[in-house]
Amino acid sequence: MNRNGPPSLKLRTGKQKYMNKYNPKKIEAKWQKHWTKNKIYNAKDSVKGKKNFYHLVMFPYPSGDLHIGHWYNFAPADVYARMKKMQGFNVMSPIGFDSFGLPAENAAIKRGIHPCEWTYKNIETMTKQLESMGNMYDWSRKIITSDPEYYKWTQWMFLQLYKKGLAYKKKAAANWCPKCHTVLANEQVIDGRCERCESEVIQRNIEQWLFRITKYADRLLKDLDKVDWPEKTKIMQKNWIGKSEGALIKFEIRSTKSETNTKYKILNTKYFLEVFTTRADTIFGCTYVVVAPEHKIISNLKSQISNLNEVNKYIKESGHKLEKERLTENKQKTGVEIKGIKAVNPATSKEVPIFVADYVLGHYGTGAIMAVPAYDERDLEFAQKFNLAIIKAPLVLQDEIIKKLGAQKIINYKLRDWLVSRQRYWGAPIPIVYCPKCGAVAVPEKDLPVLLPKVKDYLPTEEGKSPLAHSKDFVNTKCPKCKDLAERETDTMDTFVCSSWYYLRYTDPKNKHKPFDKLRVKKWLPVDMYVGGAEHTVLHLLYSRFFTKALKDLGPPAGGLNFDEPFMALRHQGTILGSDGQKMSKSRGNVVDPDELVKNFGTDVVRMYLCFMAEYSQGGPWNPTGIMGISRFLERVWKLQCRLSHSRRLCDSRLLHKTIKKITEDIENFKFNTAVSSLMILVNEMEKNKELRIKNYELLLKLISPFAPHLAEELWFQLGNKKSIFLSAWPKYDPKKTKEETINFVVQINGKMRDIFEIPPGISQKEARVLTLKRQNVKKWIGGKTVKRVIFIPNKLINIVI
């Protein structure tokens, strides 16, 4: 250890020049090796006398390059984890790779390399990059979601959900990306476009697998109260789940055979059209009703509809529309009246026309609405276009009318079931076999994993089938039940399925018999602190919460978890922009390369600058010269060693205690920028004295160690310590010493600051007044005028109103 430097700093005091130079490259490599060798960051499942603390960052996708955004997520998070460790927690901070999924595949296709090779090569590169950060990861728990040892259990999870009816297959319109050749979950469609390639998404009828997340809508909403998450994120999830309370109201249908006959009659078998509304109070103003194109009334009553051809033509046209067209801003409302039938407004008993229009959504509520143009903008627009009656009828009491009409109160959610099948190669195969006799059969658990074959032909196809469908070896199998010839499901799972349970696997990454050991999970979960991007608000974060709840409900052996929220606390990092204030992109040429920065400044400088440069949740533009400030600062910390002495002279014990308090609280609150600033103030102060007590230097090293772990460790050992600084205790402060000895007392005249002087704490208003009025400055400002009023804030200020 430390063969090149002096054996110990203890003797180097006073005039002696520091002999060794701060060489980040050398010490960073040295300590990274040392930490790995001594496994100081490997977490044991329990340590006597220590509380477990599960610290988690969102695991990266192996894109092949650890960019500055990753650094901004991981480095400050590591500062937090290191402080927790030093505060005496048994911290687990694992890392892995979310390696299945569309983007890897697209990139692989672009470069003509097999997705598998591409992915694992990237994992290798990124592992090295991650190691260069010097974070306190427990590498022994590394997981890779595309490893059969991992996706075996992803498949197992699917089967548990399937057995409980939480996974099901159905044929229905789904979001289809024509470029990626796959269906997408609702959450993956942004502005009517594919979130990956930005192609316009179209609706396509395809057989697909879904998870019944809607069953958990209410709990997903309610349990948000249990977690310490950014309010913004909670609100976004709430909006996404979209709860609304309303009523189902039945409109009876009357019909006539001919268009000229104006008399409508009740049908032989009574038929009711049910609408969902949150505004039952406006029912007297309902002048027509609208059904969605896919509403079953059209086929059910087709014999009664006199303009069936026209209606069917409209339905066909609206079905061909792009999802985007249906939702754009220049949405011109379209529709067709369904002639031959009328609906009866149950409140007024009047007959109203029925329309089919695609501004009503088939999948929400009952797919039918009562239109009240006087109280609803959308209905108004439609009514104006089609010349329909607009009646501003007085509102009635909601509850009373619901009762009177015998309507049913219900709750609706915007949330839709999670579509998990993908017609792509690079994912975990869905473990289902189709048998001509037995139908869909789950692959027995003992036969898992269903291995993803390494096929040459991994390109996606337009026909709506996974590339796996071309692999006969894969498709052809035997029915697990009757042993007859059968075929495998060829779709793979959405990568978000893999990431919905990875935080559980970290507790038991090598388990061959179970996805995880329940006791181990109990020791670590729920996650104490989760740090990652806000872009996952309605995807990963919602899905993981669903998984946790489902696993809890499933009970043993699948789950039986004793918690129903996976992440108790959550923090988001902001986005780092290029120095031009724009999003970083290769075409703009404003990309910041962290490897280059590490090469030039060292990891510690990069870590600390990321902490310092902005408010963490905010982020902001990269300032290429700002990093110099941190580089200089660490250099100065290094050089402080030439001032070391055994003298009992303290730098300023109040400042020391105040700094400990400030930094501890700032890190706890993810205010890394002001924590670094406090460190700078402390160092500025220490530099003012010629001598620095070793004890105080050690304290500084501890405070700086989460930010600049390598530098702190090096200097810590140079001082003669034999154990890692990260095994030492985080400094504590004396609350008494964080208070000022004297107070800078502010004098305001008419609310403006005119004087300031020192007072001992705790003096009374009377004393303060006397002292104040004696001051020359104050006399000048009062100038013989009458004092009308005096406001005194103890230990702060006095305001004299004249």
Place this chain on the structure above:
RNA sequence: GCCGAAGUGGCGGAAUUGGCAUACGCGCACGACUUAAAAUCGUGUGGAGAAAUCCAUGAGGGUUCAAAUCCCUCCUUCGGCACCA
């Protein structure tokens, strides 16, 4: 359109139960060291003014002894949702 966050020196940003606006850093200027430069160290640095002082936290109003902070109206930027009845 709806929901949310934000707007402070030349720049990144501090300051929030209302109480010294601009901490800390970058940049800049001057000085020391140097043959010189870099590095380093020191001093200064919101604007106007000779000064006393005045003016400044997106704009305009308000509440208050006192407002970056609270209220109202508006503007701008960013993030999310977007025919969900």
